[in-house]
Amino acid sequence: MPCVVVVLEVAEELRPLLYASGRRACVHGVIRGLPADPHASLGHVVQSVGVPxxxxxxxRRCDGTALVPSYRPAPDEVVRVMPLSRPQLLVDPRFLLDVHLGALARRLRLLGLDxxxxxxxxxxxxVAWARREHRVLLTRDRGLLLRRALPRGAYVRGQLPDEQVRDVLTRFAPPLAPFTRCLSCGAWLRPATREQVLDELAPGTRRTATRFTRCAGCGRVFWRGAHARRLDALVAAATARISAGAGNVAASEVRRREHSRAGR
Structure with missing residues (x-):
């Protein structure tokens, strides 16, 4: 079967996602002589090098013409593969994390995310869970993101939980509600009186803790304990990150409008 040779110009932000073979073939962001089935879509060609x-x-073509993933590339056509602009705002920010992101799940729940x-x-x-509950699947597994049945997903950048939290927050800029969700199951926390939880507390906690919440889902009791300062610091850093991102978006919008007025 004859092949169509495609040239991809891959944006710098996307190059870490390339398969090893794609990275070897990528020179200054350009992958030349990429063979493709003449019936293959552009989306298939892009994902074949590792970019979900x-x-x-x-x-886009070099002239700026926008192309859709279902487009069939022409022989020797050059296509620019551009990254998503951030933040990628969601109407209903609900997430599902794969099995390797347990620490990230707890930190996002700490910030009040669903x-x-x-x-x-x-x-x-x-994949079925994400479809059923209309959640964005967060993962570091490119194979999961390549599945056609997956409605929405995102690759999580960073090896450490702090890096991963930073990536998720700068990408989606979700509204935060710290200390409102259970770290174990993600359900809402409800206020509880000392008398309601007294029998579930250790003697030391009975003497020192005064304010409590209980998970509406699993029933676990929470209070400010030895880790409170560390958790406060995590929340403060995340809140500052969201605020900074909102400021950057506002500044970009101002620059865009000024540029638009200048061109009139």
Whole structure:
């Protein structure tokens, strides 16, 4: 079967996602002589080098013409693969994390985000779960993001939980509500009196703690304990990150409007 040779110009932000073969073939962001089935879509060609379409903001010809993933590339056509612009705002920010992101799940729940997580969920279960509850699947597994059945997903950048939190917050800029969700199951926390939880507390906690909450889902009791300062610091850093992101978006919008007026 004859092949169509495609040239991809991959934006710098997307190059870490390339498969090893793609990185070897990528010179200054350009992958030349990429063979493709003449019946293959542009989206298939892009994903064949390791870049999930969930991470692509735009596909364009060199003249700026926008292309859709279903487009069939012409022989020797050059296509620019552009990253998503941030933040990628969601109307209903609900997330599902794969089994390798347990620490990230707890930190996002600490910030009050609606996060579903199970440490024994198979890949097929995750895709079905994301579809059923209309959640964005967060993962570092490109194979999951390449699944056609997955409605929405995002690649999480960073090896450490702090880096991953930073990536999720700068990408989606979700509204935060710290200390309102259970770290274990993600359900809402409700105020509880000392008398209501007294029998569930250790003697030391009975003497020192005064304010309590109980999870409406699993019933776990929470209070400000030895880790309070560390958790406060995590929340403060995340809140500052969201505020800074909002300021950057506002500044970009001002610059865009000024540029638009100048061109009139």
């Amino acid at each position: 379409l969930t991470e692509v903001g735009a596909l 996060v579903a997580y199970r440490n024994d969920a198979a890949d097929d279960d995750l």
